[in-house]
Amino acid sequence: MKIALRAENYRDPFGYEQERRNVWSREWVMFCTTAELSKPGDYYAADLAGWNLLLTVNPQGEIIGFHNVCPHRAGVIAWPGNGTLGNLVCRYHGWAFAWDGSLKSARDFGNEEPLCAEDFELKKISVQAWGPFVFVCLDPNAAPLLESLGGLPERISQYPIETFTYAQRVQREISCNWKTYVDNYLEGYHVPLLHPSLTKALDMSTYQVSIPEPSFCLHTCDTTQGSASGGAWLFRYPNLALNIYADGMNVERIIPLGYDRTMIIYDYFSVDTSAESIARMVDLSNVVLDEDQLICEAVQRNLNSGVYEAGPLSPRHEIGLMWFQRKIAEAISL
Numbered sequence: 188m189k190i191a192l193r194a195e196n197y198r199d200p201f202g203y204e205q206e207r208r209n210v211w212s213r214e215w216v217m218f219c220t221t222a223e224l225s226k227p228g229d230y231y232a233a234d235l236a237g238w239n240l241l242l243t244v245n246p247q248g249e250i251i252g253f254h255n256v257c258p259h260r261a262g263v264i265a266w267p268g269n270g271t272l273g274n275l276v277c278r279y280h281g282w283a284f285a286w287d288g289s290l291k292s293a294r295d296f297g298n299e300e301p302l303c304a305e306d307f308e309l310k311k312i313s314v315q316a317w318g319p320f321v322f323v324c325l326d327p328n329a330a331p332l333l334e335s336l337g338g339l340p341e342r343i344s345q346y347p348i349e350t351f352t353y354a355q356r357v358q359r360e361i362s363c364n365w366k367t368y369v370d371n372y373l374e375g376y377h378v379p380l381l382h383p384s385l386t387k388a389l390d391m392s393t394y395q396v397s398i399p400e401p402s403f404c405l406h407t408c409d410t411t412q413g414s415a416s417g418g419a420w421l422f423r424y425p426n427l428a429l430n431i432y433a434d435g436m437n438v439e440r441i442i443p444l445g446y447d448r449t450m451i452i453y454d455y456f457s458v459d460t461s462a463e464s465i466a467r468m469v470d471l472s473n474v475v476l477d478e479d480q481l482i483c484e485a486v487q488r489n490l491n492s493g494v495y496e497a498g499p500l501s502p503r504h505e506i507g508l509m510w511f512q513r514k515i516a517e518a519i520s521l
């Protein structure tokens with residue numbers, strides 16, 4: 188019988204540091220959408236597991252990425268969020284950088300010899316887009332994004348995602364370890380108990396989870412008659428959930444903010460981008476997210492309490508957790 192990860196793996200700051208090094212700095216991770224980076228000067232800056240990252244579009248129209256950390260005294264080049272940048276200038280003391288990250292000028296520094304541009308560069312990160320998604324990777328030796336996606340693009344090719352327009356982002360911080368939330372996403376076992384509206388829309392006897400390839404997991408379920416909420420739900424290790432329907436998709440990312448806090452980010456895409464249609468999508472997923480947040484935070488408090496160590500995983504319903512937890516255990520050499 189397979190046993191879940193031990194409770195200490197969900198509450199340990201040292202274990203989280205291992206995950207930052209062995210998971211979050213090695214994998215390609217979706218970071219934003221191409222809609223946010225469509226013309227020169229557009230930028231998006233956000234935190235990824237403790238790394239402050241900045242993506243922007245250079246004057247040639249290419250998306251480029253840097254650690255949002257100034258080599259002078261660790262100031263930021265852009266505040267978190269998105270918008271337009273005229274140039275790369277640190278917000279702390281005004282050092283200016285060229286679009287390749289090299290130092291252009293150290294404002295009013297007072298030295299006789301200019302600082303060597305190569306010694307004070309912004310650190311670059313790898314950035315690649317697939318469809319409407321922009322991914323980053325902090326490992327310079329990682330395989331190209333498309334290679335690492337494997338058969339995932341093919342698996343969703345039956346859905347017309349190119350006809351969907353990016354509509355809205357909703358984010359919510361929750362008080363649990365990121366893996367507590369991922370575990371919950373990876374099984375439908377809890378749906379009949381926690382999600383009454385989903386249960387009405389789905390024929391839960393057909394709910395299935397499979398692992399088509401080592402890098403992603405697939406959930407499928409038929410809808411009950413007349414309901415339009417069935418679709419394909421894919422989860423790509425370590426944190427990307429693609430919930431795809433015939434007329435739109437919501438793309439959910441689970442981003443650790445620390446060992447005990449997690450940001451859930453939803454990006455909504457739809458054929459029908461009217462305010463009513465988007466509000467309906469957001470309302471539906473907010474109901475499910477409220478229900479998942481409630482249980483994930485309760486589970487986390489119990490994992491923290493010291494009463495529970497590790498329980499058995501269901502061979503019928505929890506093979507997604509077996510897959511995910513084995514990958515985590517291998518990554519951090521448990």
Ligand code: FES
Binds near residue numbers: 258259262277280
């Ligand atoms: S920290 Fe960036 S200019 Fe000083």
Ligand SMILES: [Fe+2]
Binds near residue numbers: 372378475478
């Ligand atoms: Fe759920």
